Amino acid sequence: GAVVSQHPSRVICKSGTSVKIECRSLDFQATTMFWYRQFPKQSLMLMATSNEGSKATYEQGVEKDKFLINHASLTLSTLTVTSAHPEDSSFYICSAFPGGPGYTFGSGTRLTVV
């Protein structure tokens, strides 16, 4: 079946540094990738939609200059959290639509900013 590989699974970084999260579609082409985050005891919330070859679209309240999205190929989308702060600590997960009835998700990235 369709697989999305997400790395890293866990990262701890210092406040003020940047962190890059990668999502790769392994056996299908993903023209669109969805990026979600989940704070403790909350639901997965869509942050942004990345589109291959064009600018990402961001949900209301998500800073595009802080969460940089690059979708340069049909199999790779990256999310960079720039100048990370403790309040950015969260669980980030990507998903793509391989063409079947459901979405395929990565396994998520736990980001801790200290």
Add this chain to the structure above:
Amino acid sequence: ILNVEQSPQSLHVQEGDSTNFTCSFPSSNFYALHWYRWETAKSPEALFVMTLNGDEKKKGRISATLNTKEGYSYLYIKGSQPEDSATYLCAQRNYGGSQGNLIFGKGTKLSVKP
């Protein structure tokens, strides 16, 4: 209902028990209802996607029903097994095509005791 709501938040059952959870969603602007099974440190696994009022889907011991007029879906697990322990997420999709995104509930965490 403005959000996707799931109940109960958590559930503890004995092996062999049958159980069910509820997902309530806004009935306006509805396109599809997704159920996912999510084990810790793994990718959410798609269980069902349902679109039509009255839909019923089954996968082994797990089944789901959909009522789009009143805005709810039930997930049933017959004869729960320890390997069924996971968080079960439902999500509403509001429009079709790859640009659709999912609005998630907070999930129901199921623990099955041997």
